Amino acid sequence: LKGLKGNAIVGQSGGPTAAINASLAGVVGAAKKSEVIDTIYGMVNGIVGVLNDNIINLSEIMKTDEDVDILKHTPSSYLRSCRYKLPKAEDAPEVYKTIFERFAQYDIKYFFYIGGNDSMDSVMKISNYASKIGYEINVIGVPKTVDNDLLITDHTPGFGSAARYIAASISELMGDCDVYDIDSVNIVEIMGRNAGWMTAASALARRGELDAPQLIYLPEVAFDTAKFIEDLKRVKALKKNVIVAVSEGCRTKDGAYICEGLSDGPVDSFGHKKLSGAARALEVIVKDNFPGVRTRVIEFSLLQRCAMHFASKTDLDESERIGQAGVRAAEDGQTGMMMIYVRQPGEYKISIDSYDINKIANGEKTIPNEWITDNGTNVSQEFLDYARPLIEGQPELHFKDGLPLYKRLP
Amino acid sequence: LKGLKGNAIVGQSGGPTAAINASLAGVVGAAKKSEVIDTIYGMVNGIVGVLNDNIINLSEIMKTDEDVDILKHTPSSYLRSCRYKLPKAEDAPEVYKTIFERFAQYDIKYFFYIGGNDSMDSVMKISNYASKIGYEINVIGVPKTVDNDLLITDHTPGFGSAARYIAASISELMGDCDVYDIDSVNIVEIMGRNAGWMTAASALARRGELDAPQLIYLPEVAFDTAKFIEDLKRVKALKKNVIVAVSEGCRTKDGAYICEGLSDGPVDSFGHKKLSGAARALEVIVKDNFPGVRTRVIEFSLLQRCAMHFASKTDLDESERIGQAGVRAAEDGQTGMMMIYVRQPGEYKISIDSYDINKIANGEKTIPNEWITDNGTNVSQEFLDYARPLIEGQPELHFKDGLPLYKRLP
Numbered sequence: 039l040k041g042l043k044g045n046a047i048v049g050q051s052g053g054p055t056a057a058i059n060a061s062l063a064g065v066v067g068a069a070k071k072s073e074v075i076d077t078i079y080g081m082v083n084g085i086v087g088v089l090n091d092n093i094i095n096l097s098e099i100m101k102t103d104e105d106v107d108i109l110k111h112t113p114s115s116y117l118r119s120c121r122y123k124l125p126k127a128e129d130a131p132e133v134y135k136t137i138f139e140r141f142a143q144y145d146i147k148y149f150f151y152i153g154g155n156d157s158m159d160s161v162m163k164i165s166n167y168a169s170k171i172g173y174e175i176n177v178i179g180v181p182k183t184v185d186n187d188l189l190i191t192d193h194t195p196g197f198g199s200a201a202r203y204i205a206a207s208i209s210e211l212m213g214d215c216d217v218y219d220i221d222s223v224n225i226v227e228i229m230g231r232n233a234g235w236m237t238a239a240s241a242l243a244r245r246g247e248l249d250a251p252q253l254i255y256l257p258e259v260a261f262d263t264a265k266f267i268e269d270l271k272r273v274k275a276l277k278k279n280v281i282v283a284v285s286e287g288c289r290t291k292d293g294a295y296i297c298e299g300l301s302d303g304p305v306d307s308f309g310h311k312k313l314s315g316a317a318r319a320l321e322v323i324v325k326d327n328f329p330g331v332r333t334r335v336i337e338f339s340l341l342q343r344c345a346m347h348f349a350s351k352t353d354l355d356e357s358e359r360i361g362q363a364g365v366r367a368a369e370d371g372q373t374g375m376m377m378i379y380v381r382q383p384g385e386y387k388i389s390i391d392s393y394d395i396n397k398i399a400n401g402e403k404t405i406p407n408e409w410i411t412d413n414g415t416n417v418s419q420e421f422l423d424y425a426r427p428l429i430e431g432q433p434e435l436h437f438k439d440g441l442p443l444y445k446r447l448p
Numbered sequence: 449l450k451g452l453k454g455n456a457i458v459g460q461s462g463g464p465t466a467a468i469n470a471s472l473a474g475v476v477g478a479a480k481k482s483e484v485i486d487t488i489y490g491m492v493n494g495i496v497g498v499l500n501d502n503i504i505n506l507s508e509i510m511k512t513d514e515d516v517d518i519l520k521h522t523p524s525s526y527l528r529s530c531r532y533k534l535p536k537a538e539d540a541p542e543v544y545k546t547i548f549e550r551f552a553q554y555d556i557k558y559f560f561y562i563g564g565n566d567s568m569d570s571v572m573k574i575s576n577y578a579s580k581i582g583y584e585i586n587v588i589g590v591p592k593t594v595d596n597d598l599l600i601t602d603h604t605p606g607f608g609s610a611a612r613y614i615a616a617s618i619s620e621l622m623g624d625c626d627v628y629d630i631d632s633v634n635i636v637e638i639m640g641r642n643a644g645w646m647t648a649a650s651a652l653a654r655r656g657e658l659d660a661p662q663l664i665y666l667p668e669v670a671f672d673t674a675k676f677i678e679d680l681k682r683v684k685a686l687k688k689n690v691i692v693a694v695s696e697g698c699r700t701k702d703g704a705y706i707c708e709g710l711s712d713g714p715v716d717s718f719g720h721k722k723l724s725g726a727a728r729a730l731e732v733i734v735k736d737n738f739p740g741v742r743t744r745v746i747e748f749s750l751l752q753r754c755a756m757h758f759a760s761k762t763d764l765d766e767s768e769r770i771g772q773a774g775v776r777a778a779e780d781g782q783t784g785m786m787m788i789y790v791r792q793p794g795e796y797k798i799s800i801d802s803y804d805i806n807k808i809a810n811g812e813k814t815i816p817n818e819w820i821t822d823n824g825t826n827v828s829q830e831f832l833d834y835a836r837p838l839i840e841g842q843p844e845l846h847f848k849d850g851l852p853l854y855k856r857l858p
Contacts, residue, residue, distance in 0.1 A: 054624050083629050114623030121628065206757045206851050213524030213854060214464050214754040218531065219493050242851065336749045344624040347616045347758045350850070429850040440760070440839040441616050441652065444623060 039174050040371030044147030045077045047093070050182075051084035051153035051160065054114035054340075055196030056203075056349040057357035058182045059445075061152045062117065063110035064361020065180065066100050074369055075148055082447065084120035084153070085160055088140050089133065099448065110358055111435050112444040113346035124160040127167050134167050141175060148176050148368045152361070154183035154194075158376055158399040165374035165395065176368040179376035179395050180361055184343045186235035189401040190393050191378035195360055196343070198353030198428035201239035203345040204228060204338060205429060208243035208281065211336065212250040215279045222332040223270065223324045224281045226251065227317035229342055231287040233404045234258050236342065238417045239425055240283040250281035255320075257287035258404050259414035261296050266320065267327050269415050274328070284316050296320070347442055351431025356388055363390040386427035449584050450781030454557030455487045457503070460592075461494035461563035461570065464524035464750075465606030466613075466759040467767035468592045469855075471562045472527065473520035474771020475590065476510050484779055485558055492857065494530035494563070495570055498550050499543070509858065520768055521845050522854040523756035534570040537577050544577050551585065558586050558778045562771070564593035564604075568786055568809040575784035575805065586778040589786035589805050590771055594753045596645035599811040600803050601788035605770055606753070608763030608838035611649035613755040614638060614748060615839060618653035618691065621746065622660040625689045632742040633680065633734045634691045636661065637727035639752055641697040643814045644668050646752065648827045649835055650693040660691035665730075667697035668814050669824035671706050676730065677737050679825050684738070694726050706730070757852055761841025766798055773800040796837035 048065045050058055062080075069078035080096045081087030094117075100106050109116060127134050141149075151161045161179035168175045181188050186197035208226065215224045228237040234256030243250060252273045255261060273280050288296045297315030317335040324333050356379065364377045375392035376399075382389060409421040436443040458475045460468055472490075479488035490506045491497030504527075510516050519526060537544050551559075561571045571589035578585045591598050596607035618636065625634045638647040644666030653660060662683045665671060683690050698706045707725030727745045734743050766789065774787045785802035786809075792799060819831040846853040 054627050086629070112623070113620050115627045116623075118629070119627040202850060207751055207755070209851060209854065210523050210754045210756060211750055213522070213856070214750045217464050217525045217529040219496070219528070242849075245848075246856070334750075336751075337747065339746045340621055340624045340744075341617055341746075344620045345617070346620060426849060431850070432847070437842070438655075439652075439836060440612060440841070441619060444619065446623070446656070 039176055039373065041074055042147040042174060042176060043074050043076070044145045045079060046075045046148035046150065047079040047081055047088070047144065047146050048096070048117070048150040048152065049081035049084045049087065050115040050117045051119050051151060051157040052183065053154070054119065054344050055182050055184050056113045056199035056344055056346045057196040057353050058152055059112045059114070059116045060110045060354040060357035061180050061182060061195055061361035063106045064358040065150050065152070065365055066096050066109070067106045068362040068365035070097060070100070072365060072369060075365070079144060079146070080117045083118045084122065085124060085137070086120040086122050088137050091140065093144065094448070105445070108436050108443060109445045110354060111346060111433055111442070113344040113349070116445055116447060118447065123156060124163050127163065137164065138171065138173055141173065147174060150178050150180060150364055150368070152180040152182050154181070154185070155188060155400060155402065158395055161376070162374065162395045162399045176371060176373040178364045178368045178372065180364045181376055181378070182357070184236060185230055185233055187233035187402050187404065189398050189403050192381040192388065193379055193428055195353065195357035197235060199345070199349035200236055200342050201242065201425055202350040202429035203342055203348045204236060204239045205242035206348055207338065208240045208250055208283070211281060212243065215250070215281055220278065220332055221274070221330065222279045222334065223328065224279070224334045224336060225317040225320045226281060226283050227286055227335065227337045228283055229338070230257060230285045232257050232402055234285050235405060237283050237285040238405060238421055241417050241422060242425060242429060248277050251283035252277060252280045253282045253415045254417060255282070255284040255288050255415065256405060256410065257285045257289060258410060260291035261288045262290070263323055266323060270324065270328070282320060284320055286316050288316050346435065346444070349433050350429045351433045352428060354433050360390050367392045449586055449783065451484055452557040452584060452586060453484050453486070454555045455489060456485045456558035456560065457489040457491055457498070457554065457556050458506070458527070458560040458562070459491035459494045459497060460525040460527045461529050461561060461567040462593065463564070464529065464754050465592050465594050466523045466609035466754055466756045467606040467763050468562055469522045469524070469526045470520045470764040470767035471590050471592060471605055471771035473516045474768040475560050475562070475775055476506050476519070477516045478772040478775035480507060480510070482775060482779060485775070489554060489556070490527045493528045494532065495534060495547070496530040496532050498547050501550065503554065504858070518846050518853060519855045520764060521756060521843060521852070523754040523759070526855055526857060528857065533566060534573050537573065547574070548577070548581065548583055551583065557584060560588050560590060560774055560778070562590040562592050564591070564595070565598060565809060565812065568805055571786070572784065572805045572809045586781060586783040588774045588778045588782065588802070590774045591786055591788070592767070594646060595640055595643055597643035597812050597814065599808050599813050602791040602798065603789055603838055605763065605767035607645060609755070609759035610646050610752050611652065611835055612760040612839035613758045614646060614649045614752055615652035616758055617748065618650045618660055618693070621691060622653065625660070625691055630688065630742055631684070631740065632689045632744065633738065634689070634744045634746060635727040635730045636691060636693050636746045636748065637696055638693055638748055640667060640695045642667050642812055644695050645815060647693050647695040648815060648831055651827050651832060652835060652839060658687050661693035662687060662690045663692045663825045664827060665692070665694040665698050665825065666815060666820065667695045667699060668820060670701035671698045672700070673733055676733060680734065680738070692730060694730055696726050698726050756845065756854070759843050760839045761843045762838060764843050770800050777802045
């Protein structure tokens, strides 16, 4: 529906990233310049904000270009998030009734949702429902996830910043772990439930032979304790201080998370098991099998997804562009689409396109088998060539009193 | 002993920091320009490198000004470290005999040791022994420690960078912990065995009322479980998502570490108990007393001391200057001295002086009582005014392939 005149609304959903506000800044900046969009609203706590009428006027709040640029350089979800999974329309007609009444109330003709797989599922449902009832609205999904696990798009906004933080931190830990002349195994746990992209990014830290991480364990490869012990023996023969990078999502060939014995295992509202303790599980194995070796567990925790202070400029710039491109696609009448990155051949260059969201939502992209090497403990040069351009550049943060200045919801 | 001609040796000891190599760069840069120092050697693994003849020629390795500047911007201890405590001369004459034979072998007339309290103790012993046997050498200590717990000096090289990383990370976690509309208590564990300077630095993250950390627990204040529960109830009434900053060194009034029940408690070679788990101990209390509240433990781990990627430019510049000043003091004939920072009145400005090391070694500076407020859960404006200038400025790192370039021992 090209040239629809009215208002727009934007929301963020799923786990925060360093770049999700850059996409929001892209949407807000482009909407403010749009000739068909009047006001750009923000839903607070994702689609829950629409249901609860917790809606703010971003056209008013983000008055200047500087406001938008500070927003771009603010980590986590400015509009906050939700873990609410939109039910099927046939199962919960009252939910859709409320949403579309709210759209009518605010004269919403454009709906932008920035999020991961679960968010794209919501976009798909809203778009399909609008078609069914004949409500005129253009619905666009803007991807984000540190996990880099969305189909079709070359990579996901947010991944580059997470990868940069992880690689830099590993390179710093490398120096720290080497200072004492003792035998040590340092186990770094990295996010990623089913896809090992973030854990693999630790390999970007290496500059020389035997540099950390000496071993990498990905969820794509079934974990085997006996093999881990053999791997570690081999590496420890070459180097006293070892750094192991392990994904929180590592599983045995039976599909059991390696931390399952250790975790109290709560389940979130999407039915995903909350993971913690893969590194602790490996530590137990090392303690049992390498007596006298000092062990240490390091968890990058939330910082790996929200450390704007060492985000990737490339990631932030692309994330802003994909938000802007989402607005342009909607203005052009596209709906039910997710924006995607397309990598051009030759020197690194990304163009932005859109893609049928039905073919993306609920799928998952893991690391290709051929990029996993050394009997499942390493990643190939192809992975490094793929990931390296994504971590380029230090963003120009706004500083005040020695610290980055971030926008906070009023 | 002014104007001694000969060679110099420099070493690093104790735990790594982001700024200890800036001081090394200061010593190496000034020694290379010195008219009395010929070659500047480096001992590998601190004084153990002297005992083992593991000595490198830094005049050759750090050829250019760029080499020295990359060293300045390299985290952790380039020359590595040791936990070896130099015995008393009367208890181990053979150790001192070896050290001073090595000095003679390399024609060492200048000895620089960059480290914390335990390292200053070594400097004192070597200086005293040299006087006793009449070996002509100028022995200078250059302080470093993220803990900021050395006497006399206004602050310690390394603290500002740790404080900056901690404050920025807390400000980022604040946004992340706020995204879901749920009750949560997020407990961040920060280094500091007896002094709470690093934990207190988390307060620099605040820009508004109710900003994180809402509660701060320092080793200077006896921890009481009942009071903690009351503190948390009070804060949770004002804010759903709470961030608590807790020092690894928190103790009850009986002197027991709060994590003692949880920790397996190894002891390092200085007799310090290795701590971990203060945050886990608080988590247990929260789980038991705040049912339904989501808890999370975040440990800044080694990164808080070695995260060059967000070090303080002020800290690195001062750390280089204090290394340079150490060389000048030694050239002037000073010995048995530790270099110190002296804060000038008025606008922030640091001058560098030297001080009798006998009066510094083995003492410890904790946060003054009057800077601890809100019944032991907060720090005063005076602390913030003291710490704020120390975290100013983003250092100009050398980059390669999207990541900072660090020097590694050949």
